[in-house]
Amino acid sequence: MKPLRKAVLPVAGLGTRFLPATKAMAKEMLPVVDKPLIQYAVEEARAAGIDQFCLVTGRGKTAIVEHFDIAYELEATLRARGKEDEIARLRASQPPPGAIVTVRQQEPLGLGHAIWCARAFVGDDPFAILLPDDLVLAEKPCMQQLAEAHAATGGCIVAVTEVPREQTNRYGILDVGEDDGRMVEVRGLVEKPKPEVAPSNLSIIGRYVLTAEVMGHLARQERGAGGEVQLTDAMAKLIGHVPFHGLRYEGRRFDCGDKIGFLEAQIAFALKRPEMAPAVCAFLARYTAETVCA
Numbered sequence: 001m002k003p004l005r006k007a008v009l010p011v012a013g014l015g016t017r018f019l020p021a022t023k024a025m026a027k028e029m030l031p032v033v034d035k036p037l038i039q040y041a042v043e044e045a046r047a048a049g050i051d052q053f054c055l056v057t058g059r060g061k062t063a064i065v066e067h068f069d070i071a072y073e074l075e076a077t078l079r080a081r082g083k084e085d086e087i088a089r090l091r092a093s094q095p096p097p098g099a100i101v102t103v104r105q106q107e108p109l110g111l112g113h114a115i116w117c118a119r120a121f122v123g124d125d126p127f128a129i130l131l132p133d134d135l136v137l138a139e140k141p142c143m144q145q146l147a148e149a150h151a152a153t154g155g156c157i158v159a160v161t162e163v164p165r166e167q168t169n170r171y172g173i174l175d176v177g178e179d180d181g182r183m184v185e186v187r188g189l190v191e192k193p194k195p196e197v198a199p200s201n202l203s204i205i206g207r208y209v210l211t212a213e214v215m216g217h218l219a220r221q222e223r224g225a226g227g228e229v230q231l232t233d234a235m236a237k238l239i240g241h242v243p244f245h246g247l248r249y250e251g252r253r254f255d256c257g258d259k260i261g262f263l264e265a266q267i268a269f270a271l272k273r274p275e276m277a278p279a280v281c282a283f284l285a286r287y288t289a290e291t292v293c294a
């Protein structure tokens with residue numbers, strides 16, 4: 001079995017739920033505490049042993065690519081001020097030269113279309129997908145959990161979590177076969193089903209390991225839910241041809257493409273920082289005491 005070395009990070013979406021913040025700025029550059037979402041995703045992939053990255057970008061996303069460049073003027077200024085630690089921190093977060101390539105999705109036709117734009121990068125290899133606006137706080141990074149599961153089973157693996165049944169119409173939902181409490185066999189996948197027809201309440205989050213065969217199905221560019229080329233529909237066609245599992249990952253996921261999810265992520269990640277936690281607890285207590293919630 002080929003090792004997992006490649007990751008595709010789609011960042012060409014419009015981020016309409018975050019307007020006006022995303023009018024001139026990429027959603028994936030929004031910071032949680034002091035790091036942009038895209039950097040969390042790249043670091044998580046690197047922790048899983050992935051060393052080749054493909055960013056699927058679009059208009060107005062230049063800052064994402066520049067974020068991974070060396071900022072010479074900034075480093076010179078930091079050096080002149082004796083801030084060598086800051087320079088070391090910036091350098092450590094930077095993948096080696098040549099590790100990141102970009103491809104262009106000229107029109108945001110859907111997640112499936114964005115992934116298909118990376119077909120030449122993927123070639124015949126298994127590959128990971130990380131959606132940067134899904135942030136996972138975990139002891140062992142979520143993609144590492146998936147990579148370890150993939151090494152054992154091969155095929156396709158998606159990270160999954162239970163969602164309230166009334167929210168199934170927001171997510172890709174699994175039809176579940178055998179279930180050992182951690183790994184579930186995937187029998188079917190449906191994108192955004194209404195609660196009354198959803199086969200379960202187990203939803204896919206933005207972490208996947210897929211086989212290259214998915215590209216053949218995406219190439220047909222069939223439109224699904226919302227008129228978009230849906231990754232879920234192409235993945236569903238692999239079921240029965242390759243092993244396909246869902247992994248109940250350990251950790252907490254925040255949907256940072258959504259305002260409430262984003263705010264919650266700020267608090268959760270800040271509370272994990274010993275130098276910030278006391279001040280955050282203090283202001284949370286103050287606001288909670290002052291606010292009457294309906």
Ligand code: UTP
Nearest residue numbers: 010011012013014015016017108109110111114
């Ligand atoms: P979302 O479903 O969150 O869509 O995309 P969006 O357009 O970014 O945001 P909203 O719904 O309008 O607020 C999930 C991920 O897939 C990428 C996004 O950049 C994001 O990282 N994506 C989505 C693309 O790269 N291309 C697309 O056509 C759609």
